[in-house]
Amino acid sequence: MRFLFAALTLALAAGSCSREPRTELFNGRDLAGWVCVTDPEGVGDARDAFSVQNGNIRIAGSPFGYMRTEETYDDYRLHVEWRWIGEATNSGIFQRVQAGDRLWPEAVECQLQAGRAGDLLGLGGAKIAGAESNGRVFIKPRSGGECERPAGEWNCAEIVCVGDHIAVCVNGVLQNECTGSVRSGYIALQSEGGPVEFRNIWLTRLRRGI
Template sequence: MISFFYSCKKVEKSKPENWTPLFNGKDLTGWTAKINGYELGNNYNNTFRVENGALIVSYDSYDSFTNEFGHLFYETPFSNYKLRLEYRFVGEQVEGGESWAKKNSGIMIHCQSPESMLINQGFPISLEVQLLGGINENEPRPSGNLCTPGTHVIMNNELITEHCIQADCKTYYDEEWITVEVIVNNDSITHFIDGKSVISYSKPTIGGEFLDSTSEEVQAKEGQPLTGGYISLQSESHPIEFRNIEILELK
């Protein structure tokens, strides 16, 4: 006689995650530009705009790039969350851009408020999820790195004071859409590129390079932990497009 036993244990279904769009695909509602050399809200040369459902960084109105490093800030600060979006580099770098800025952009998290930036301040105090594209064949240029303008972090129980730390990620050479996700869980942060974890770090604090280019009020916060802040998208002289920008706040 063959007996069959069936478990009556109820299988719990995972709850759907309620992601919130930060970009409506139509205009820059909720976003404000801060471009080096210009007042907050001056979207110089229409650098940031929306076309075909994507938030794009364009330089077609520039004669040349002369340090107009820019950041497009979302209106709300966040602390614990998952952030994800898609990006792709397109076209050619504008004349005058730095060689290192070719196919180079970023997502800045834990930013100082845009109102606290000086007119002539190229980069906010923040943690940068650096986005890079390949330029020369067989020359590695991984995406998803960490750069630290005015910040320090802990990695493998050591204080990291380098400005940029390379991620464990492949190089993307073409103009395909790439998915990036950032998980901020209290004081631990991980970057993902196309679903792969590429770098992790923790306990960010204010300090180091770029701090001296900020206001005295911000400089006075040296050594303080960064437990949250604003999110911004970067413009560094190479055209880039973003879409499907959304966030899931964590408890």
């Protein structure tokens, strides 16, 4: 398993493609296939936070919450592109999101916060190896250094999940790896901070043992 994951991580950093077909998670028109979750005590509703504009997902940043896939996934390579609208602020891509639609779900977050893209966070009690608690969540800082693009320009995240292993590459730079305890779950995009857009969201399913 560790040999397989190391090979997948190298493929991730090199940008090589799998022969498996893509599963498109966003159709460019609407939010079909997604479930929106927002703070019940926040101002506004999900329609204020999540929309599609000019073929991109637009997340307002307020009210706080996330949009998750209707389906759960186990082993995959995920591709997501994002850019800030105006000031670069905060958002995230959640892996292994567990059922319950809590405001802070049990999940592993790939941090997109400006200046910290590639950090890994254990949310809702999720524990990841090598992370330290800040009193609220567990954080494993990125190790690849600065690679983010200025506000208004598109960034790319590639995330590989195999078993309990997760690896994150941002704009072609391998930023982080971790192991956890959960091997499947939903995928989610976060509303937190300010406006952000997402596009070209797809995954390639991976088969262990190949």
